[in-house]
Amino acid sequence: MPELPEVELYARYFARHALGQTIVGVRLLDARVAGTRKLGSLRGSQFHRVSRHGKHLFAQSGGGIWLHIHFGMTGDLEYYRDDPPRFARIIFDFADGAHLAYVDMRLFGVVDLTPSPESYIREHRLGPDPLQLRLPEFRRLIERRRGRIKALLMSQDVIAGVGNLYADEALYRASVDPRRAANSLGDDDVKRLFAAIRGVLREAIEFKSRGRDYPVRFLVPHRLEGERCPRCGGTVRRTIVGGRTTYFCRTHQR
DNA sequence: AGTACCACCTGACGGC
DNA sequence: TGCCGTCAGGTGGTAC
Numbered sequence: 001m002p003e004l005p006e007v008e009l010y011a012r013y014f015a016r017h018a019l020g021q022t023i024v025g026v027r028l029l030d031a032r033v034a035g036t037r038k039l040g041s042l043r044g045s046q047f048h049r050v051s052r053h054g055k056h057l058f059a060q061s062g063g064g065i066w067l068h069i070h071f072g073m074t075g076d077l078e079y080y081r082d083d084p085p086r087f088a089r090i091i092f093d094f095a096d097g098a099h100l101a102y103v104d105m106r107l108f109g110v111v112d113l114t115p116s117p118e119s120y121i122r123e124h125r126l127g128p129d130p131l132q133l134r135l136p137e138f139r140r141l142i143e144r145r146r147g148r149i150k151a152l153l154m155s156q157d158v159i160a161g162v163g164n165l166y167a168d169e170a171l172y173r174a175s176v177d178p179r180r181a182a183n184s185l186g187d188d189d190v191k192r193l194f195a196a197i198r199g200v201l202r203e204a205i206e207f208k209s210r211g212r213d214y215p216v217r218f219l220v221p222h223r224l225e226g227e228r229c230p231r232c233g234g235t236v237r238r239t240i241v242g243g244r245t246t247y248f249c250r251t252h253q254r
Numbered sequence: 255a256g257t258a259c260c261a262c263c264t265g266a267c268g269g270c
Numbered sequence: 271t272g273c274c275g276t277c278a279g280g281t282g283g284t285a286c
Contacts, residue, residue: 074279
């Protein structure tokens with residue numbers, strides 16, 4: 001599930017529920033989501049800052065070390081007082097008796113410690129976060145690339161945070177065919193795509209933070225082969241691009 | 255540089 | 271009811 005907008009909401013959720021609480025225990029219920037560093041060293045400290053880069057969440061602890069969470073396909077956070085949620089894999093126990101669970105049905109996520117977000121970003125060669133990006137840099141990142149534009153948008157070393165769903169969404173909004181080579185886009189295409197990526201991500205954060213569903217003008221509610229495009233009446237097609245299931249409107253995406 | 259395929263996991267859903 | 275295939279919004283490795 002989690003792409004940039006979802007992780008942004010998780011970061012806000014983490015800030016709301018976990019900052020300033022004293023950690024009295026860290027329980028590892030399934031070692032397969034733990035990284036190499038021992039989370040037990042967080043005991044006795046507090047988180048006092050949260051940040052996000054792409055799909056990655058970072059929380060600084062009192063010791064100066066940072067918690068790093070990547071949510072994989074099914075990662076989530078749940079703050080609770082009584083019963084732990086289903087698929088809880090790591091539980092942070094707080095001094096006031098409440099808990100924060102890292103939940104992950106499919107176990108593709110990772111919870112680890114890192115010296116700083118900057119060092120993590122460097123070591124894992126993450127590209128810039130699209131909400132911090134400006135047009136000239138975006139242009140530079142994609143103009144000479146020969147791969148398909150959708151595959152490029154999903155490459156975390158090019159832009160960090162866009163996954164399968166929002167890549168489709170941005171290309172749909174920008175009227176660009178996901179199968180086109182990146183270097184075949186004209187300057188107008190690049191400008192529209194840049195605005196579309198940022199617009200789609202910002203709007204998703206906005207309506208999700210209000211607990212609302214995807215608007216009908218988004219592609220997401222129409223991710224079905226043969227569905228009508230709400231924008232032009234064309235037909236929604238399903239195909240594979242970059243190894244992932246891709247939906248696009250064959251009429252207005254060119 | 256770009257792509258295709260496999261692997262890592264668990265669960266939901268449709269067909270028979 | 272149950273078994274089977276298919277699919278799922280992610281990523282890393284390998285091989286071509």
